[in-house]
Amino acid sequence: MDFRTYLDSLAKPDSFRPTGYGKEMYLDAMELSLNGYTRQELEAKCPKNGGLPDDIQAFSRLAALTGFLLANGRVPEYKELWLDMMDICSGSYRLIRDNHRNDFAVKEFMLAYKAAGHLAEEVRRSAWMEQLRLVDPWLxxxxRLRTGTDRRLHNINVYNMAGEWLRQTEGLTDTADYFRAHLPLQLSWFDSNGMYMDPGNPLMYDAMTRLQAAIMLHYGYAGPYAEVLDANLEKGGIISLFMQSAAFEAPFGGRSNQFLFADAVYAALFEYEASRYKRRGDLRTAGIFKRAARLAMASAERWLQAKPPRHMRNSYPPRSGYGTEAYAFYEKYMATLGTNAYLAFLFADDSIEEHPCPAETGGYCMQTSEHFHMIIVNCGGYSVQIDANANDKYDAAGLGRIHRAGFPTELALSTPFTSESGYALPDNVQRAMASISPGWNAGDGTVQFLSSLKQPIGYALEVLEESRERAVFRIIYTSPQLRGCEAVAEQYAVSADGVAIEAELIAPSVPEMYYQLPLFAWNGQEKGEITAASCGAQVAMGEFVYGVETSGELEVESRTIGNRNGLYRLALAASGQPAIGLKLRLKEPGSGGDDCR
Structure with a gap:
């Protein structure tokens, strides 16, 4: 699709209402983030007798978050503790070797210094700067570069370059040689849409890496690579608008998925782009980005306002590690939400008037480059996200997300499942490759599912209809792994009436089709009440209802599987034909029960 043409066509209807969120919403999110820690916990993280913090990355983020809040009139009771934390940080960086956490940490300190350094006395500020002057990026x-084609130059190297540029703005270093060695290699990792290809191409580290580049440009980087870097940010900002779900969440895909900081990162990128377009005089596009930013941050409120606040989208005890990678523990990633919300605050311009954004207006089908292999369609208040060639360490191929504005996003599905151990689940929770996935008789009586296929999977998207009322598209999957057929086709129709899917086999050896359907059961606190008949099922989560209808015969299995959001029961729809249909709806409260009965 032509993104620019779509944005230029967005009108502001008479019924349009602004979100009502000012940039203070980011400070509120930051304060809720800090509330994830008691003062005693923060004090306990301060090493005694001149030692180094256990985790310089997490410690620096906590110091930065506290400083950002102090600079804006919040948490005044933390000032002395913050000063002590900054003393510890400033004296640590030059002593650390071969620890990638340091690469993240310097940037956090420098941002905190710029925001709140004026709260310290001159002698203390000078001592901090003298310590930071001693940091050597090569040590x-x-x-950092060790050989000419070192693959270690992934997103973390861009973090440390952001820290280096911030040091240069304070007269502490000259980045010319370091940037000359590293930035050309980093620029080679952007795809044609301006998305950053970290190893495995996780969507979160596309956005996070672009945000580090935005920090550099915001603080005046205008060196020989600035123009290309900025062009990638502009392209990446546009495609990110269209990846935001109908519930205003960041897309799933790969590692660090379903953490709340993702929405703060998207908000920051959108605020950055809003300011870009305001400077150009394009107030419509500026307003689109501003509204998308505020809605992104608002999408995290449900989890931030929990007690204690959550750092990811489930209600399990936050320090249990449910659904997280080993590096993504609460003490680090709760603060990560806050420090990224600060960047949204830093870039935000409340004078921009909001304009409707793509996530709420819909009427489009889009796909990323093949490197990210995502198909995202939004229409009629629904959005779907399909991973056509999933990294099975974290995800499964097939329909991995159905969102509708105003509904709990885990109710239908927000992210797929994996049988691999890319993230933590309790020992008693079963792992499985699963999504809303077609299956077929593999020719030997077993059922093969699209969700079970590993990379590479071939796929082709054909858009058949694309309007504000209805989006229709067809995907054909091919793979040497396919058994029992030559290809599998799915045709989707997305509208205000829900998501309809018709799947068929191409050249099957046995004319049998199936659908794998995860049904929400538990998110750590809230239960899904599942009722089923042969023609379909519904899941009630309080007043919200998810309904499934099928042209086949449905059976809900007894086993429960887990993903990052919680537990789901697997259902199987079966058809004795080489085709099968589904109708999936998120139903308004009070709209009735199971339609297929």
């Missing part, structure tokens, strides 16, 4: 960072 104190881990992710």
């Amino acid at each position: 104190n960072y881990d992710c």
Whole structure:
């Protein structure tokens, strides 16, 4: 699709209402983020007798978050503790070798210094700067050039370059040689849409890496690579608008998925782009980005306002690690939400008037480059996200997300499942490759599912209809792994009436089709009440209802599987034909029960 033409066509209807969120919403999110820690916990993280923090990355983020709030009139009771934390940070960086956490940490300190350094006395500020002057990027960072084609130059190297540029703005270093060695290689990792290709191409580290580049440009980087870097940010900002779900959440895909900081990162990128377009005089596009930013941050409120606040989208005890990678523990990633919300605050311009954004207006089908292999369609208040060639360490191929504005996003599905151990689940929770996935008789009586296929999977998207009322598209999957057929086709129709899917086999050896359907059961606190008949099922989560209808015969299995959001029961729809249909709806409260009965 032509993104620019779509944005230029967006009108502001008479019924349009602004979100009502000012940039203070980011400070509120930051304060809720800090509330994830008691003062005693923060004090306990301060090493005694001149030692180094256990985790310099997490400690620096906590110091930065506290400083950002202090600079804006919040948490005044933390000032002395913050000063002590900054003392510890400033004296640590030059002492650390071969520890990638240091690569993240310097940037956090420098941002905190710029925001709140004026709260310290001059002698203390000078001492901090003298310590930071002693940082040597070739010694104190881990992710730096060691050989001419070192693959270690992934997102972490861009973090440390952001820190280096911030040091240069304070007269502490000259980045010319370091940037000359590293930035050309980093620029080679952007795809044609301006998305950053970190190893495995996780969508979160596309956005996070672009945000580090935005920090550099915001603080005046205008060196020989600035123009290309900025062009990638502009392209990446546009495609990110269209990846935001109908519930205003960041897309799933790969590692660090379903963490709340993702929405703060998207908000920051959108605020950055809003300011870009305002400077150009394009107030419509500026307003589109501003509204998308505020809605992104608002999508996290449900989890931030929990007690204690959550750092990811489930209600399990936050320090249980449910659904998280080993590096993504609460003490680090709760603060990560806050520090990224600060960047949204830093870039935000409340004078921009909001304009409707793509996530709420819909009427489009889009796909990323093949490197990210995502198909995202939004229409009629629904959005679907399909991973056509999933990284099975974290995800499964097939329909991995159905969102509708105003509904709990885990109710239908927000992210797929994996049988691999890419993230933590309790020992008693079963793992499985699963999505809303077609299956077929493999020719030997067993059922093969699209969700079970590993990379590479071939796929082709054909858009058949694309309007504000209805989006229709067809995907054909091919793979040498297919058994029992030559290809599998799915045709989707997305509208205000829900998501209809018709699947068929191409050249099957046995004319049998199936659908794998995860049904929400538990998110750590809230239960899904599942009722089923042969023609379909519904899941009630309080007043919200998810309904499934099928042209086949449905059976809900007894086993429960887990993903990052919680537990789901697997259902199987079966057809004795080489085709099968589904109708999936998120139903308004009070709209009635199971339609297929």
